[in-house]
Amino acid sequence: MNDPFGDTIKTKRMECHLTQKELAHLCDVSPTYISKIEGGDSLPSDSLIRCMAGIFGVDEEWLLDVAAKIDGLALQRIASDDVRMGRLLRRIQSRRISSHQWQRIWQVLEE
16 A cells, blocks of 8 residues: 555665664554555554654644644644634534535635
């Protein structure tokens, strides 16, 4: 399976001359888990992505973007600042947004 995030992790790990076992040890996870991430069978937590970003010497936000993940703490701050944003984020999380609603969201964001 071609997985951009898994491919990126493998490339960065190899650029750092690390084995899966060594990366797993540095991140306090199993080598099997690293293999699953690289193979596209598992998506790591935000904290593990941050750990790997530090090891690879890359920006955490960039690696979260590659993983197509949004920082959970940032979402909590946004949701607590505005009740409507919290409602929107919960609906997005549960994927109960119609195609019309997505179009409207994008229109608003582009304004």
